[in-house]
Each structure stands twice: as structure tokens, then as C-alpha cells.
Amino acid sequence: MAIRLAERRYIAELLQNAKIGEKYVVAGWVDTIRVHGKLVFIVLRDRTGKMQLVVKKNVSETAWREAKKLSPESVIGARGTLVESKAALGGREIVVEELVVYSRAEPLPIDIKDPSKTTLAKRLDWRFLDLRHPRNQLIFLVEAEMARAAREFFHSNGFIEIYTSKIVGAATEGGAEVFSIVYFDRPAFLAQSPQLYKQMGVIAGFEKVFEVGPAFRAEPHHTTRHLTEYTSVDFEMGFIDSYEDVMKVAENAVLSMIRSALGKYKDRVQEYFSDALMEVPRTVPRITIREAYKLLRSAGVSIEEGEDLSSEAERKLGEIVLKEYGSPLVFVTEYPWKVRPFYTMRKSDEPDWTYSFDLLFRGLEIATGGQREHRYEVLVSQLQEKGLNPKNFEWYLAMFRYGAPPHGGAGIGLERVVMQFLGLGNIREARLLPRDPERLVP
RNA sequence: GCCGCGGUAGUAUAGCCUGGCCUAGUAUGCGGGCCUGUCAAGCCCGUGACCCGGGUUCAAAUCCCGGCCGCGGCGCCA
Numbered sequence: 421m422a423i424r425l426a427e428r429r430y431i432a433e434l435l436q437n438a439k440i441g442e443k444y445v446v447a448g449w450v451d452t453i454r455v456h457g458k459l460v461f462i463v464l465r466d467r468t469g470k471m472q473l474v475v476k477k478n479v480s481e482t483a484w485r486e487a488k489k490l491s492p493e494s495v496i497g498a499r500g501t502l503v504e505s506k507a508a509l510g511g512r513e514i515v516v517e518e519l520v521v522y523s524r525a526e527p528l529p530i531d532i533k534d535p536s537k538t539t540l541a542k543r544l545d546w547r548f549l550d551l552r553h554p555r556n557q558l559i560f561l562v563e564a565e566m567a568r569a570a571r572e573f574f575h576s577n578g579f580i581e582i583y584t585s586k587i588v589g590a591a592t593e594g595g596a597e598v599f600s601i602v603y604f605d606r607p608a609f610l611a612q613s614p615q616l617y618k619q620m621g622v623i624a625g626f627e628k629v630f631e632v633g634p635a636f637r638a639e640p641h642h643t644t645r646h647l648t649e650y651t652s653v654d655f656e657m658g659f660i661d662s663y664e665d666v667m668k669v670a671e672n673a674v675l676s677m678i679r680s681a682l683g684k685y686k687d688r689v690q691e692y693f694s695d696a697l698m699e700v701p702r703t704v705p706r707i708t709i710r711e712a713y714k715l716l717r718s719a720g721v722s723i724e725e726g727e728d729l730s731s732e733a734e735r736k737l738g739e740i741v742l743k744e745y746g747s748p749l750v751f752v753t754e755y756p757w758k759v760r761p762f763y764t765m766r767k768s769d770e771p772d773w774t775y776s777f778d779l780l781f782r783g784l785e786i787a788t789g790g791q792r793e794h795r796y797e798v799l800v801s802q803l804q805e806k807g808l809n810p811k812n813f814e815w816y817l818a819m820f821r822y823g824a825p826p827h828g829g830a831g832i833g834l835e836r837v838v839m840q841f842l843g844l845g846n847i848r849e850a851r852l853l854p855r856d857p858e859r860l861v862p
Numbered sequence: 863g864c865c866g867c868g869g870u871a872g873u874a875u876a877g878c879c880u881g882g883c884c885u886a887g888u889a890u891g892c893g894g895g896c897c898u899g900u901c902a903a904g905c906c907c908g909u910g911a912c913c914c915g916g917g918u919u920c921a922a923a924u925c926c927c928g929g930c931c932g933c934g935g936c937g938c939c940a
């Protein structure tokens with residue numbers, strides 16, 4: 421009798437509430453094989469878990485012969501009787517009567533039993549094998565859940581999901597850091613941010629928009645926290661009183677991402693990631709960058725007034741805030757105008773500072789946002805002040821001549837949230853197929 | 863882009879500083895053998911490597927130069 425995969429049951433189901441003594445069909449990957457003379461133990465793995473199969477010579481000699489020859493990670497199907505077994509993991513096992521080998525695996529090029537035994541570079545070369553390990557799969561289950569939670573959050577708060585173009589004719593925020601591509605016979609670029617387009621969404625009348633999509637940065641960073649292609653969770657909202665309204669949304673979005681991930685995967689996260697954040701943070705403290713300078717200076721970090729925070733300063737600030745406020749997250753606000761892009765709104769009373777913020781998660785920037793300048797004349801002069809040519813922004817500037825509400829928004833780096841949440845040492849782990857200055861394959 | 867460190871079996875490493883004792887060690891994997899209760903099974907046997915190119919030297923895994931690749935720091939950023 422042939423095995424029909426339509427009858428297949430998931431392992432988690434068999435371990436929990438299937439009937440002992442019944443026959444079942446299972447299928448998946450061979451996790452481990454222990455040949456024990458006339459007995460062969462197979463640990464079978466599917467997306468729901470692992471369970472032991474026993475192949476006994478005296479039950480089925482055909483299956484036993486096949487089982488002896490199996491290689492790890494081969495894909496098999498089996499039919500057999502579910503029995504209780506004190507010795508087996510999960511307390512149950514299947515005594516195999518029929519065995520099918522769908523695909524025999526060659527010797528593995530990396531050790532997938534323990535990801536820490538292979539360097540990340542090699543693991544990424546063999547990503548499809550690397551992801552067979554539950555720990556590594558979990559990273560992407562968390563990512564998927566966080567993205568889902570973000571979408572749900574924005575939808576339920578009246579934001580419209582938009583899909584902006586990733587092929588653009590001009591660099592978004594002017595100048596470098598963009599990938600050049602050839603668009604038929606013209607030069608073009610990959611979008612480094614949906615910034616200008618999401619503002620368009622607001623001004624077009626959607627009022628509140630969001631997008632979860634790729635962003636491209638041609639920056640040759642060699643760090644553990646940069647990718648040349650990453651997923652940006654962006655939102656933009658109109659009719660705000662101040663950038664505090666934007667921070668509130670960013671805060672709730674990020675908290676709901678963390679809350680959902682913990683709600684769904686807390687136990688598994690705890691099992692595999694000892695440095696993961698295990699509790700949902702409450703409210704997120706806000707400190708101005710000028711307060712941050714003071715805190716850092718009194719902690720012995722030398723820092724220049726009016727400058728951006730270095731990565732060391734951000735790390736240190738993360739520690740200070742955790743100690744002083746008990747929060748792994750912190751908003752740093754009112755960044756200096758000179759380190760912010762042209763569309764940022766400056767403080768009305770102190771034009772050297774802006775209505776903008778960064779959100780730090782365990783000392784790493786995971787989001788940037790603020791209120792945008794919506795007054796046409798001011799925008800033009802700010803563009804010029806940044807050394808940009810208004811001619812290159814004609815379509816963008818036009819939006820502010822036909823009715824643009826006060827608005828603001830933020831961009832959240834999805835991989836960075838995942839990385840900081842799980843306590844990963846390298847952002848490449850949080851990207852299915854990471855791109856960095858060297859890596860373009862797979 | 864700048865700076866630092868590195869590249870040895872399928873994987874992870876020892877050896878490199880102080881060249882010859884390296885016929886390159888160890889773990890794991892892989893191949894074979896024994897085993898009816900293992901659980902990253904155990905035991906026995908076997909297998910397999912000095913990134914590429916050039917140079918120094920009687921002699922190079924080891925020293926020098928270049929390239930490629932990897933890891934990290936910085937700047938910058940999400």
C-alpha cells in the first residue's frame with residue numbers, strides 16, 4: 421500500500437492529541453539516524469517539530485533495509501503505528517511499517533545540528549540548509565510576526581497601505597548612497613527610502629499611509645548592523661500637532677511588534693536566544709539630544725555639542741537609559757539641523773534644532789522620524805541650504821504648492837528590530853539573503 | 863571609503879611569531895564493520911586540507927609583495 425501524502429499528519433499533532441495505536445502517515449526531513457543493529461531510530465523533523473520513528477527488522481525488513489542506508493536531511497515519508505514510549509522524545513514514537521525515500525541528501529557541507537559550529541559566512545552560502553535548524557527558522561518566524569503585527573497596527577489605526585516605486589529617477593535625499601541602474605537608455609536609481617512618496621500619499625489625500633518594503637543603500641559599510649538591502653517599515657501621517665504625535669505612533673507600532681512576537685513565540689525564543697528581550701517594554705522615555713549630551717558627558721563619554729551621536733554614544737546611552745529609566749527603548753529628540761535631511765522641520769524657536777527623533781533599541785538606532793516641513797518657501801530654502809538643487813525636486817516641491825497639511829512620519833528598520841529583540845550579534849542573521857558590499861549570492 | 867585581524871580536510875580548529883622535527887595534529891562529518899531501546903548512541907577500522915599568483919631561501923603551511931574572500935572597528939545610517 422503506497423503512502424499518500426494527503427493523509428500526512430504534522431508531528432506536533434501526533435505528539436499532542438493523536439490516538440495511540442492508530443496508524444499514521446508522517447513526512448519530513450531526517451534529523452538524525454541511529455542505526456542500532458536490527459533497530460534503526462530516525463528522528464523525523466517537519467515544520468512543527470521532531471519525533472522519533474523506529475524501524476524494526478522484524479516489523480518490516482524492506483523498511484529496515486531502506487532506513488539503514490538513510491542520510492541526514494533526506495526527505496522521507498513513513499506509515500506506522502503510533503505508540504507510547506518512555507524512552508522516545510515526546511513520549512511517543514512511530515513504529516514504521518512502510519518507508520519511502522523521496523529525496524536522498526548528499527553529505528552536508530555545513531554542520532546544521534549546531535549553527536554556532538559554522539561561521540556565518542559559510543552558513544549564508546548554504547542558507548537553505550542553515551534554515552533547517554529551528555533556531556534559525558525562528559528568526560524569520562519572529563520577523564514575519566513582527567511585520568504582520570506592524571501591518572495590523574497600522575491598518576487598525578486608519579493607515580492605508582501603499583506600494584511605492586523602488587526604481588527612481590533621482591536620488592531621494594540628494595547625492596550619494598544610491599545604487600545606479602540602467603533604465604532602458606537612461607540612468608536611474610534604486611530607492612533608498614520611500615520618504616518622498618509616502619509624503620505624497622499624505623498630501624494626495626490619504627492622510628495616513630504606511631509601507632513595508634525594501635530600501636537600498638549603496639554604502640560600503642563593514643559592520644554587524646548594516647545591510648545594503650533591508651526592509652523598511654515606513655509610515656507618514658497628516659494633520660499632526662507636533663512630532664510627538666508621530667512618536668506616539670512609532671512607539672505603539674514597535675511595542676506591538678515586540679508584544680506580538682513574544683505573545684506567539686516567547687517559549688521558543690527563550691529556548692534558543694539567551695540574550696532576547698523577554699518582556700514587553702512599557703512606555704518609552706523621551707530625552708532631547710541636548711539632555712543626551714549631558715548624560716553621556718557625565719558618564720565619561722566625550723561628545724561634541726551639536727553633533728550626531730556616534731555608535732559608541734548610542735550604545736552607552738542605551739545602557740544609561742536602561743539603568744535610569746528601566747527601558748530598553750528610548751526616543752532621542754530634537755536632533756541638530758545640520759545632521760538631518762532637508763525635509764525636516766526645524767524648531768520654530770531654535771532653528772538649529774529640529775522636530776525630529778531617533779528611536780534607540782538596546783543602544784541601536786531602529787527608527788528615525790519627525791515632523792516634515794510642509795511650507796513651500798521654507799522647504800525651498802532648506803533644500804538650498806543643504807546644497808541641493810531645487811530643480812531636481814520639482815515634482816516633490818510642487819506638492820507643497822497645492823495644499824499640504826502639517827505632517828510627519830518615521831521609518832523603522834525591520835531587521836534591526838528583530839536583531840535587537842533576539843539579541844543577535846549580526847544583522848545578517850536577521851535577513852534571509854543578506855546583501856552587503858561583498859555578498860551578492862545567493 | 864579608511865583602519866585592524868584573518869584564510870589549513872565537508873565543517874570547526876592546532877601548527878605560523880622562532881622556516882627543516884609536518885609523512886600537517888585534534889574534534890566532528892563521511893565510508894565500512896558490530897549491536898533490539900538509542901536519543902548529537904557507543905566501540906573498532908578507514909577517508910580527507912595548507913585561498914590564488916609572484917618573490918626570498920638549500921628548504922615555505924610558516925617570511926615578503928599583490929589579488930580575491932572573510933571577520934570586526936570607524937565614519938554613516940534603519
